[in-house]
Amino acid sequence: xxxxxxxxxxGTGKTTVALLMxxxxxxxxxxxxxxxxxxxxxxxxxxxxxxxxIEIMIPQLNKEKCTGCGRCSEVCLFNxxxxxSNKALLFDELCHSCGxxxxxxxxxxxxxxxxxIGKVRQGRAIDVVPGARLISGMLNIGVPNAAPLxxxxxxxxx
Amino acid sequence: MKVIITSYGADCSDKVDxxxxxxxxxxxYDDQENTWESVCNxxxxxxxxxxxxxxxxxxxxxxxxxxxxxxVGPKAFKVLNANGxxxxxxxxxxxxxxxxxxxxxxLVELTNANVEGHWF
Numbered sequence: 214x215x216x217x218x219x220x221x222x223x224g225t226g227k228t229t230v231a232l233l234m235x236x237x238x239x240x241x242x243x244x245x246x247x248x249x250x251x252x253x254x255x256x257x258x259x260x261x262x263x264x265x266x267i268e269i270m271i272p273q274l275n276k277e278k279c280t281g282c283g284r285c286s287e288v289c290l291f292n293x294x295x296x297x298s299n300k301a302l303l304f305d306e307l308c309h310s311c312g313x314x315x316x317x318x319x320x321x322x323x324x325x326x327x328x329x330i331g332k333v334r335q336g337r338a339i340d341v342v343p344g345a346r347l348i349s350g351m352l353n354i355g356v357p358n359a360a361p362l363x364x365x366x367x368x369x370x371x
Numbered sequence: 372m373k374v375i376i377t378s379y380g381a382d383c384s385d386k387v388d389x390x391x392x393x394x395x396x397x398x399x400y401d402d403q404e405n406t407w408e409s410v411c412n413x414x415x416x417x418x419x420x421x422x423x424x425x426x427x428x429x430x431x432x433x434x435x436x437x438x439x440x441x442x443v444g445p446k447a448f449k450v451l452n453a454n455g456x457x458x459x460x461x462x463x464x465x466x467x468x469x470x471x472x473x474x475x476x477x478l479v480e481l482t483n484a485n486v487e488g489h490w491f
């Protein structure tokens with residue numbers, strides 16, 4: 214059974230409730246999806262067993278193939294691409310990895326590249342709530358988009 | 372040469388809008404034709420992110436050579452700079468007065484973004 218604990222406001226007791234539930238179920242796995250500031254590990258004090266970097270797709274430009282036609286800039290819903298000096302200019306912090314630019318480019322100037330946005334760690338509590346597993350995501354500093362890491366945090370376990 | 376000035380309204384008697392990315396209008400002056408044109412920037416006013424980038428794209432597409440506005444953020448400045456568009460700062464002027472001040476060399480050129488981006 215999956216129980217999700219969420220609230221629109223900080224300090225309401227999400228971590229408290231999640232940890233109390235783990236206390237009452239020896240086979241529980243806690244997924245800390247607050248990838249910007251995870252805190253369950255501060256209470257569970259797990260021994261970390263695994264760490265996995267999580268990457269998202271970011272387009273990469275082949276400047277020689279780019280003619281500055283601007284089609285990628287037109288299609289980008291997130292305003293992540295502009296044109297400067299007749300070449301496409303990517304602001305990757307705005308990119309949502311939709312792949313639209315790759316599809317519309319008439320010269321195949323965009324190719325797929327990867328950018329690491331954070332890590333997912335898995336561990337097991339020893340003293341506090343013995344046996345409870347913790348899956349905790351941690352976003353790299355400066356990365357604006359937490360959603361892909363939250364998804365990775367969930368799907369790696371389920 | 373085309374001079375683009377951010378404006379609160381669609382007329383050159385309106386005040387210069389100090390915002391660039393989320394300016395209400397762009398006033399475009401073509402000094403060859405001696406004409407003023409107004410372009411609505413509503414789409415970027417409502418953009419969640421990347422308004423500055425998109426506004427800079429619009430200046431490029433309008434073939435602006437000079438941009439007169441109040442504040443430009445880092446991402447917008449990067450696009451303007453990459454396209455060789457000169458950025459001048461003006462505020463408290465009506466659009467037409469800002470253009471006159473530019474002709475008289477009274478406006479300061481921005482060599483870099485002069486405000487932080489919004490959000491991050």
